[in-house]
Amino acid sequence: RACLAACTDRALWPCSSGRMTTREMSTASAGHNSNPTSAMPVDRHAVLHKIFVCMDADGSDYVDAMEFKSIFSEIGEKRSDQQLKEIDAIRGRGDKDGRLSTEEFCGFMLEHFADRSDAAFTLEMDVWFERLANSKRKLLLRRVFERMDTDKSGGVSMVEFKALGEEEVGAEMSNVFFRWIEQCTGNGDGMLTADEWVPFVLEMEADTSDEDFQAMVDEWQIILKRKRRVLQLRQVYLKMDADNSGEVDLAEFANLREGTDFDEALPHIFQHLDDMGNADGMLSCNEWIDGMSKIGEDMSDEDFEEEVAKWVRLLTDNQRAIWRKVFAKGNALSFVSTARAAGATHILFVHHGACQASEVSPNVHGTVATGHEFGVGEVLQPLEESLKAADAARPLTNQGTAQCMVAREEWFGRLPVRSVILSSPAVRAKQTALHMAGRADPVQMSAGAKEPDSHAPLVLVEKLHPCVTAGTGSCEELFAQKGFVPLRSYLDAEMGEQAFGLYAEAACKELAASFRAHGKGREKATYVSIFGQAVYINAIAHAVACAAGAPTEVLDPLLDFDLGEAEGILIPLFGGPPIQHLKRPL
Incomplete structure (x- = not known):
């Protein structure tokens, strides 16, 4: 009875410092026995229940995969195949x-430790409790982070950070605070x-007591729960505002329809939301948030989030269909x-080979110090102009040159590529273009060197380089966050469809003009090659495929092409073989 009381009493056995160990409990219980030589057995179920309570970081009376795996990773459990099977078996024993x-x-x-002695069980449990105490704060913070991450990305x-930051440090300082954390622990990807x-947070709150830390986390959860719906609705609105005008008209609102048929209910919903505001025939962000918050106030969080996910999916699908019509x-x-x-x-789109990293670094005067690519010595230039110039000046590395040679041998040299290269x-x-075409003398191809003379011109298209393309700010901001990932990730992002749609149309306009001026003559070769940077040429390739009449079942896989260095996308202009991802052997 004394042992059971010790196991279940939080005051005697808390999950932090000052707790009674399993061995001390056994000794204490033995002291109540009239025969001191016979110690009572450890109540293993009570001890394991206490372990469970400590694992249940959110107090839900259940332990989910995050809590379970995080705890056992924290205590150093080896992830052998056998132990993974045991973890799966745990989840399969119940409902x-x-x-x-x-x-x-x-x-x-209890079954797992059945063959262990009480002494061995006691030692194991003491280690678990010690590690659980150290990992509980981390679990609590991961719960907060999970709630902050409203789009599950x-x-x-x-x-998303502002939902918590505005409440804690104010709207003006939340941006600064976000950048500060990024600078201290992040990688600068936004x-x-x-x-x-x-x-x-663990470092900043290291001196905070467990009680105050728990209270702080609880307050954060309350704030995030209150603001979560507002943030989700704002994200839907930004997605709905296809032209980035700051207002949503009925045509944009109609992208919430399911299927291709006109939904007669949507105009009535639009008018209802507008009438709740200023009834000017346009929906502002506040009108949308206030109206939908009232309409959905009786919905559970799960149902509301499911509805939001559905809206985002419908907007993505319908806006993509609209842009494909624009391209066509x-x-x-x-x-x-x-x-x-x-x-x-x-049309053959090719991503460049491996290149040198940028050698530009900001200084305290708002300018940048640049190296040899701009001449001998250090030159100070305005930050934005220097960054653009430095990016455009980065040459291929030796590895990049080798990649081009391999790609030329494997596929580029076997294709009937026209003499004019864009x-x-x-x-x-x-x-990359000149190496693949076999027109480059490696000795002459340093940064700033002139292209070697050739019977075939290399036509430079300014809008193929995003840094010199007007109106691609959103594209560049997204690229700074995501890097080289498939185009679908960009189009699914807020304003991504709009940003890359506008970019692709602008680039195609200049490509058409350049090709009319330099490549209109007929040749036996029938493949037009275009060289640039992945993601951006993926966007142009998608637009060209739409204009060439590729069906949806062909276009959708194109969005998942992940171009490696010196790899290409081949788009047929008259149907025939499907769109191809031309890969380079490792």
């Missing part, structure tokens, strides 16, 4: 709902991950028609 109840956990662990953007944010009638079609008229049958003005793209 298979993806979480553990105390009965499921204790039942499995695995990272928290500045917009997103906070759990591995960046959690250690930062706009500048992308003009470029395709120009190429077809000159006898071209395919290229970004970036040095790395020009070098």
Whole structure:
């Protein structure tokens, strides 16, 4: 009875410092026995229940995968195949709902430790309790991070961070605070991950008592729960505002429809929301948030989030369909028609080879110090101009040159590529084009060197390089966050469809003009080659494929192409073989 009381009394056995160990409990209980030589056995179920309570960081009476795996990773459990099977078995013993109840956990662990002596069990449990105390704060913070990450992307953007930051440090300082954390623990990609944010908070709150830390986390959870719906609705609104005008008209609102048929209910909902505001025929962000918050106030969090996810999916699908119609009638079609008229049958888009990293670094005067690519010595230039110039001047590395040679041998040299090559003005793209075409003398191809003379011109298309393309600010901001990932990730982001749609149309307009001026003559070769940077040429390739009449079942896989260095995308202009990802052997 004394042992059971000690196991279940939080005051005697808290999860932090000052707790009674399993061995001390056994000794204490033995002291109540009339025969001191016979110690009572350890109540293993009670001890395991206490372990479960400590694991249950959010107090839900269940332990989910995050809590379970985080705890056992923290205590150094080896992830052998056998132990993974045991973990799976734990979840399979109960109702298979993806979480553990105390009965499921204790039942499995009692069997797991059945062959261990009380002494061995006691030692193991003491280690677990010690490590659990150290990991509880981390689990609590990961719960907060999970709630901050409203779009389930695995990272928290500045917009998501403001839901908590505005309440804690004010709207003006939340941006500064976000950047500060990024500078201290992040990688400068404009997103906070759990591995960046959690250690930062742990360090900042190292001297906070357990009680105050728990109270702080509880307050954060309340704030985030209150603001979560507002943030989710704001994200839907930004997605709905396709032209980035700050207002949503009925045509944009109609993108919430399911399928291709007109939804007669949507105009009535639009008018109702507008009438709740200023009834001016347009929806502001506040009208949308206030109206939908009232309409959905009786919905559970799960149902509300499911509805939000549905809206985002519908907006993405319908806006993509609209942009594909734009490509089929706009500048992308003009470029395709120009190429077809000159006898071209395919467009080949090629990502440059590996290149040198930028050697530009900011200084205290708001300018940048640059190295040899701008001449001997240090030159100070305005930050934005120097960054653009430095990016365009980065040459291929030796590895990049070798990649081009391999790609030329494997596929580029076997294709009937026309003599006129269209290229970004970036040095790395020009070098890639000339190496693959077999027109480059490696000795002459240093940064700033003139292209070697050739019977075939290298036509530079300014808009193929994003740094010199007007109106691509959103594209560049997204690229700074995401880097080289498939185009779908960009189009699914806030304003991504709009940003890359505008970019692709602008680039196709200049491509059409450049090809008319330099490549309109007929040749036996029928493949037009275009060299630039992945993601951006992926966007142009998608637009060209739309204009060439590729069906949806062909276009959708194109969004998942992840171009490696010196790899390409081949788009047929008259149907035939499907779109191809031309890969380079490792």
